[in-house]
Amino acid sequence: MKSSPTARKREVQEMLKVLGEKIYYQIENGVFPEIEMPSRSVKNIVYDEKLKQYVVGKNRVKRSSKNIKHLRPFTQTIWLAFFVDKLIREGKTSTLRDVYYSAQAFGIEFKDQAESDEIITDLEALLGRAREDYNVYPEERSAIYGDITIEYTTPGHEGKRLNLASHPDGYLIGPSLSTAELVETSAKMVFAVEKGGLFTRFVENKVHEKYNALIVDTAGQPPRSTRYFLRRLNQELGLPVYVLTDADPYGMHIYMVIASGSANAAHLTELTVPTAKWLGVTATDIETYRLPYVRLTDEDIKRAYELKNDPRYRDERFQRELDVFLRKQKKAELEAFAKYSLDYIVDKYLPDKLKEVKEL
Amino acid sequence: MKSSPTARKREVQEMLKVLGEKIYYQIENGVFPEIEMPSRSVKNIVYDEKLKQYVVGKNRVKRSSKNIKHLRPFTQTIWLAFFVDKLIREGKTSTLRDVYYSAQAFGIEFKDQAESDEIITDLEALLGRAREDYNVYPEERSAIYGDITIEYTTPGHEGKRLNLASHPDGYLIGPSLSTAELVETSAKMVFAVEKGGLFTRFVENKVHEKYNALIVDTAGQPPRSTRYFLRRLNQELGLPVYVLTDADPYGMHIYMVIASGSANAAHLTELTVPTAKWLGVTATDIETYRLPYVRLTDEDIKRAYELKNDPRYRDERFQRELDVFLRKQKKAELEAFAKYSLDYIVDKYLPDKLKEVKEL
16 A cells, blocks of 8 residues: 555556466467456454454465356456456556446446445455455545645646645546545645535644644545545554544444444455554443433434444444443434534634543 | 626625625614515526526515514524635635534524535525625535636635646636636637546547637536536636536536526525536437447436426527437437547537537
């Protein structure tokens, strides 16, 4: 992850070339071509205590063109390798959905987008690289604001620089920003917030200046390209990441996916920020700050019990907060602090919690 | 709508001042204070054939502090007038949700956000101005890209200029962009597209250069601030607006709300672009371009019948397209053109349809 986006794309292209050569070599030698990759089956997904995230185990699977059952996914995977190589060469990006439809231009069949998404994930496992490295992005995008200068690697914009404090509504974290070089920043930390409303509040109240911070709107559970970008800010610039969510089990889990990843992406270890800290809003905060609340729904309660048994939540603090949720049966939103004033969350809550989390 | 955002805010503040003075005057003269506004009841919402949009009729409603039933909404409305005046003076914005929680800081009760949203709409009707004019925004935001230079009026950024072709992922249309002055542009038209994926495709394929166009991602049914911004581009700069949506009844309706507004916002006539044109994807296009399709769902069919009876759809072209949807029972997505190639929609479909629509 330390390597630059441009270098990473070059590495992916090299890997794709090797993959292609291997197929040709097998054919030329009269062997049915086959590929091998880590198994992503549930049995092979294990929680790594040291990395504090899910990883794939040692089992590997083969896909051989000799096996009639393998032939379809084998062909789809090889086509995808060809297609993304073309994307990189042409400096284009594609959405997950575009991939599904594009296959038809080449006579490759996917019965639905779920099937093409599956093959895209297979290629990630095969190469050990995130699809962002081969130009496939989701639709959803979130935003960033603050004093950081980036330099585009996007065709037509190569070498152009932009400071992300210049547009107060924030900069979309799309393909161009995801792949930009991070040139310099005065920032000392990153705040990742769950909602656009709070993001705007933070910008208006100058959190970026008061805390020398970058502010990221995750727009709910962040799209993977945003997790990828948060990791880059953390790893390449050494910035600590603090996460602010609504006080409910789903909010907690937004933090947890940023910090410890998801089982779905267990085959990639480069999407997490293991040192990210959850500032809140915690279940305890609802009591401490006497926040307006609503009752947990049955679904919230079910989710809280699930999380209690999730290995990512073994830490005592998370267990305690889940217990408070279940005992008090209350949830609250980030906007609830407006009960005191629009400035309260920035001027009072934020410094309180930063202090608390640093003492953990 | 021709006046600048800064001038509009000053006008709103003047209106709020007059409202406050009226209340004081009534109290000082021993009269129970009351306010009057256009009725937003269904009976008073009529379709204006000339404006081609819903408008409120002539009925007006009174809210008197003498009437025990009126006292609650009367107090809420007056508080809101005070609160948004404070927002404007302090150069802050608020989300709809923030307003709900902020009320508690002042001892004003709303039983839920639906109730505060209702009062926010009442204030719009009372002033005849959109809530964007008094700094209340939704959470959702969409994006724009292209050669247009804007000048911020946002506190801390006043007078700073930005060219919106500098960030290829697009610029969020949030409070700062919504209220920026539109300084200059080389653009000759605006393409409003329903999806982030297509937005990125358009930027990558240089639609902004090939067509001298601004590209707007409406992110589904556009948030009102985006409709407001599209109208500004149309009215202040004289740019024609072309809308591209998925080929289904819901997609058509994205176009229709941009062009003709919604019954919900009948009390505001300044959110529409009456001259906006729907490029497609039409029901007929699914056949013409042999697009991959899926069957209409029962819900789609129900929606199509509703639209057939909607006065905004009286135009022959819309009736015909709704009939094709119902007869063929097919829908398709914008991404479906990738069946031919990723460039097809830009290089072939777009010029075809621009020609077709100009001949209408």
